Each structure stands twice: as C-alpha cells, then as structure tokens.
Amino acid sequence: MVGSSPMQAVLVAPGVKGKQVLPYKRDALKEKHAIAGLMRSIAGSGVRSAFYVLDLARVVDLYMRWHRALPDVRAYYAVKCNPEPALLGALAALGAGFDCASRREIEAVLALGVEPGSIVYANPCKPEAHIEYAARVGVNLTTYDSEEEVAKVKRCHPNCELILRIKGPDNGDAKVDLGTKYGAHADEVVPLLRAAQRAGLGVAGVSFHIGSGGTRTDVYRGAIEAARAAFDAAATLGMPPMRVLDVGGGFMAGGTAFDEAAVVIRDALAEHFGDLPCVEVLGEPGRYFAETAFTLAARVIGKRTRGEVREYWIDDGLYGSLNCVLMDDYVPRPRPLATPRTGEEAYTSTVFGPTCDSLDTVVTGYRLPEMSLGDWLVFDDMGAYSIGSGSHFNGFSMSDIATFLAYSS
Numbered sequence: 001m002v003g004s005s006p007m008q009a010v011l012v013a014p015g016v017k018g019k020q021v022l023p024y025k026r027d028a029l030k031e032k033h034a035i036a037g038l039m040r041s042i043a044g045s046g047v048r049s050a051f052y053v054l055d056l057a058r059v060v061d062l063y064m065r066w067h068r069a070l071p072d073v074r075a076y077y078a079v080k081c082n083p084e085p086a087l088l089g090a091l092a093a094l095g096a097g098f099d100c101a102s103r104r105e106i107e108a109v110l111a112l113g114v115e116p117g118s119i120v121y122a123n124p125c126k127p128e129a130h131i132e133y134a135a136r137v138g139v140n141l142t143t144y145d146s147e148e149e150v151a152k153v154k155r156c157h158p159n160c161e162l163i164l165r166i167k168g169p170d171n172g173d174a175k176v177d178l179g180t181k182y183g184a185h186a187d188e189v190v191p192l193l194r195a196a197q198r199a200g201l202g203v204a205g206v207s208f209h210i211g212s213g214g215t216r217t218d219v220y221r222g223a224i225e226a227a228r229a230a231f232d233a234a235a236t237l238g239m240p241p242m243r244v245l246d247v248g249g250g251f252m253a254g255g256t257a258f259d260e261a262a263v264v265i266r267d268a269l270a271e272h273f274g275d276l277p278c279v280e281v282l283g284e285p286g287r288y289f290a291e292t293a294f295t296l297a298a299r300v301i302g303k304r305t306r307g308e309v310r311e312y313w314i315d316d317g318l319y320g321s322l323n324c325v326l327m328d329d330y331v332p333r334p335r336p337l338a339t340p341r342t343g344e345e346a347y348t349s350t351v352f353g354p355t356c357d358s359l360d361t362v363v364t365g366y367r368l369p370e371m372s373l374g375d376w377l378v379f380d381d382m383g384a385y386s387i388g389s390g391s392h393f394n395g396f397s398m399s400d401i402a403t404f405l406a407y408s409s
C-alpha cells in the first residue's frame, strides 16, 4: 500500500489520482440520505444528465472489513461487476488482486499497473485469441471445467496453470445461480484432472462460485468440502500438491450476511484445509465491493399527466445502467433528490427510461411527489452489474453517464 493510510493510498491510485474527489459527511443514522447533499451540489453545478457518485471511503471501509473478517483470504475483485477505473485503481492500491474474464478486462487492470501475477483469468471457457493475449502479457492462471478447454489452453498458452472450477451445492436462492452454467460435477472431477495431467498442464487448485446475490451462507461449507475432495483426488492421481483454493464471489455488503459468510468460511477452512496450511486461499468478490459504493442520479426529461397518474421519463433506463432491473433483479426504489416539502402529496407514478421501447419502464404504480422536468431521482446501491452491462440502444450510451468520485467522512 502506498501512503500512510488506506485512504491516502486510494487518493494517489491510478484511476483516481488527478481526478477531483468531493468530500461529504456521512450520517450514521441516515446513511442513504447523507449523499443527497453532495448530489444536490453536483446537480446544482450545471450537470444536466444522469450521473453516478462513487464513494471511495465506502470502498476502503469494505476492504478493511474484508481484511478483518478474512485476513487469510486475498480478495481478487471480479471486474465484470463494475469496471469503473477508479474502483479498480482503488482496490489495486488497497492490495486486491483481480478476477478478469476477457482480454479487455485484463487490459483494463494491467493499465493500472497491476502485476499479471495478481490476475486470475477466471472464465472457464475462453476465446483462443484472448488466451493468446494472456500468454503474451504473462497472465498464467486460468479456470476450466471441460476437457475441450484443456486442449485449447495447451495449444494457446502452454505455460498456463489451471484451476479446476467445481460446482458448489445448489443455491436456488441466489439471484444468479452460476451452477447451471459452470462447474465440474463430482463425477467429472477425476476425468478433468486426468485430462490436465495427460496434457502436461499443472492444476494449481480448485475454485467455485456459490451464486451471486444470495442470502444463504451455509453453501460455502459444502463447496469447501467438495474442493477438498478434489484436492485429494489430485493427490491420489499422483499430481503435484495443489496450492490454491478460490472461494469465488457471492458476498453481500448489506446487513450481517458478509460476517456470517466469513464465519462459515473460516470454520470450513479449519475443518477441511486445516492440515494444508500452505494452501493460498483467495476470493473473487464483485457485488460486495461495488453494490453499495455507487449511487445514481437520473434526471427527469419528460412528463405526462393522465388524471391522477403521473408519468415521467428519465435519462437512464433498462437499456442503460438500470439493466440490472432485468438482469440482476435490482428492485428500484427511486426517491426525489429535492428535500421533501411538508404536506407534499404523493401520486401514483410511472417512470420510463429514455429509449422508445415500452419495455424500458423503470417503475409503475410507484408513489412519488409531483416532479417537474429537470428534477432528479436517486437510486441507491447501483454499483453491481449496472454500468458494465448497459448498451448503446437507441443512441443512449452508457459513456454519457459521468461518475463523480467522493469521499465520505
């Protein structure tokens, strides 16, 4: 870490240094509302379209909390969750590594001065050209869960080491159950280890992902137990001892879920890996770092009154960063940026996004006070699977949405 405190290290990090970082006072009792003052001053300074505020102090807090709860688990931030360069730079300065899934994600992280050894290429099925790029820049650790991938990695990057991605216990409660797409089933573990052995590729360890956005934390236990079984299977096959256990993502910042997950992981590591103290444990948190650190303000650009019902158009929507409503089960609860006036009436309202598709509807039957053109709506906890997965549909581009950096104290 550079600098005398984590926050100072973040302020001089690539992606942050040279940019303005706006201070605001966090209010412990009304945390969600504290940011409104800062957003009002940004809106008042002449900004005329949707913008984000990224609270870097929040990122520092989350990092320290991770470090306290899981001191022996290095966090490799999953870039796909939100690739904002200031977030990547801040996490790099704090000591995080990175989970990258494509050439561009690797490029973005290397551009911040991160060592290739701090990157896991954590996509079990990769295009050949991307693997060749990883070979050129020295990213030498990647996941796999099929025999085809072994042959491909051998061809494109013969010095690469593998991590076997296994499927954890079913987790239907998660917003995104990645087990339907990725992870070796128990009976596939030995054949996949053998395939790597035959190809002469080292298998450095095992990874899993319990699913994203779930509230169950007990699933880490079963997954860590299954990972240990894969370690033992490799030993039985006479393979060199594995040294990496990657517990994936699925962590949540809100409430007590993270601390509960940390307890489960610490216990399961002691139980199943206590006799292998040299195993390096890492995690791939995405949502944990990004979700609560970003707040969106979108501007009212259109209005129609139909009897008692108010209909508004705002300048971000389901084809933009609010794609998380469809893709990530984000439940929008927008509130006006303006200070509520006493005795203000609320109306049943619809809020549309800016594109000409009727699907682009953010909320319906939602109670809001009377809004006017130029007013703003605030959306909390908008950092996960939002900015990174928006489109250019209808000419409304994600790149038109600015991100202001802030520092709460």
Ligand SMILES: *Cc1c(COP(=O)(O)O)cnc(C)c1O
Binding pocket: 078, 080, 081, 099, 122, 123, 209, 211, 212, 213, 248, 249, 250, 251, 284, 285, 286, 287, 288
């Ligand atoms: C998406 C993803 C992550 C991040 O998951 P979160 O639930 O956001 O923490 C981590 N690892 C892999 C392989 C992923 O695909």
